[in-house]
Amino acid sequence: MIRDNQKSQRIFWSCILPEPLIAKYGLSFAACNFSFNLMSGGGFDKVYSSLPVYVGGEMDSDAFADERFELVYDKLRKRGGVFQKLAVLKEQWMIFRKIPRGAFVWLYNLNILNALLFVLLKVFRPSVQLNIIVLDFTPVKKGWGANSVFLRLINMAHGRICLASSPLFKSQNSVVLPGVVPQSKEEIPVISNPKASFLLSGVLLKEISQIELVLKVFAKLPQCELHITGTKGDEILLEHYAAIYNNIHWHGQLPFANYLELMHSVTFQLSTRDINYPENECNFPSKIIEALLHNRAIVSTIHYPQLNGLNYFEVPSDEEGLINRIQEICELSKSDMYTYVNQGARVREIFNTEIWNRQMAKLEANK
Known part of the structure; x- marks a missing residue:
């Protein structure tokens, strides 16, 4: 257990692959970098990864060997077409069954890849606390599209960390943090001679x-x-x-x-x-x-x-x-x-992983 002062597991869901495979399978470098930066602070007991709908076929074996997270990838994806869409739903059911009662769950965005998981946990495992890290969201001006549904779910969550302030998101038990930097002592070159x-x-x-x-x-x-x-x-x-x-x-x-x-x-x-x-x-x-x-x-x-x-x-x-x-x-x-x-x-002072871990703990503790 990473957080000795907590009995409940803190679980993170994201959309990641090992760094050498990100480009191969068309994942977002920004999403993967953010997730790995946040994970580097040791604030999660378990991390699950699911992949976009467009990813199918045989998956590189190295994708399952990364000790930082567990990739949930159903065999239906290998059949392509509509089966890849069905796999996305099945994978959420598989992750739902893995999450213990009383866990603190943090989701990277709320979208088609995890909305069913959110609903399943909300309805059938109410002891699980659901929190969202809102990184990207496109407002819907009119109608009841998928994003309108996702927005309702985001605002039903226990807590939210948003990268930007917006009146769309429920302000209660929410905080704005625009980014996170990795837990690292890497030497970064300074600029001694600015140029155009x-x-x-x-x-x-x-x-x-x-x-x-x-x-x-x-x-x-x-x-x-x-x-x-x-x-x-x-x-x-x-x-x-x-x-x-x-x-x-x-x-x-x-x-x-x-x-x-x-x-x-x-x-x-x-x-x-x-x-x-x-x-x-x-x-x-x-x-x-x-x-x-x-x-x-x-x-x-x-x-x-x-x-x-x-x-x-x-x-x-x-x-x-x-x-x-x-x-x-x-x-x-x-x-x-x-x-x-x-x-x-x-930047390290104000956006490091310790700041994020403290904010997550604070939001989790609010009733």
């Missing part, structure tokens, strides 16, 4: 990265280097800009070690979300916490109150305004720039 080098990484969809805007802006800023890595982007467009403009570099999707090496070579991490998209109302970009931990400066199109106490650049989302603001940033003196870089130690 920028990184855009992660999901490169329009609503997440405004990729076309960023490309247009840096095409007019030849003095600034732009590096791009990630998934779900228009690769033809990215290759086109990289071929024409010497300051724009498209790296494709990189293994995590190579991604960190690239991050450590730049000064600025871009977070260029479109505030007008509902996808960005109820979440927080994990790349921001990650880059701050790694001593990079943040350039964000959205103001985040949960970053109070940390320094970052807020920039507009229109082309002309963004060009002008980046030019201003690059013209700052070194002394001014040093207030925006090398904040990793402060």
Whole structure:
């Protein structure tokens, strides 16, 4: 038992695979990194993992050998098609049977992969305390779609940790924590000589990265280097800009070690979300916490109150305004720039796993 002062098990459900298999099976790097960061603090007695509906066929044996979690993967997935959808339901039943009475359960988001599990525990094992870590949620403006149902379940949970503040979520027994950093003593390089080098990484969809805007802006800023890595982007467009403009570099999707090496070579991490998209109302970009931990400066199109106490650049989302603001940033003196870089130690203080474990325990203890 990890938590000697607790008799009840604390159980975590997430959607993870060992690091070398994340890309192979199309899982979210951000989701896996967040989960492993949180797990590194030793706050859970047991961790279960389920996989997205689109994952099927034979599963690599290494996926079941990771001592950090138990992967629940039903043989129905191997048959493909509708059987993969049935497997998702069966897997939730299998996990339900594994969870002991009186356990504290924490779910990574509330979605199709765990909603049945939530209901089964709520109805048939009421002694189990259900809590949600709300990382991503897209509001539904009208109607009764699946997300409306998921929102009702989120607000029926005993407690919630949200990455962003939203009136959609029940405020009682809820707390906002935008991210978690791993329990590690790894040496992270500091920035001693800031330069006009920028990184855009992660999901490169329009609503997440405004990729076309960023490309247009840096095409007019030849003095600034732009590096791009990630998934779900228009690769033809990215290759086109990289071929024409010497300051724009498209790296494709990189293994995590190579991604960190690239991050450590730049000064600025871009977070260029479109505030007008509902996808960005109820979440927080994990790349921001990650880059701050790694001593990079943040350039964000959205103001985040949960970053109070940390320094970052807020920039507009229109082309002309963004060009002008980046030019201003690059013209700052070194002394001014040093207030925006090398904040990793402060990030460890306020977003470490001990903070998360204490908050979880506090929410669990509330009646």
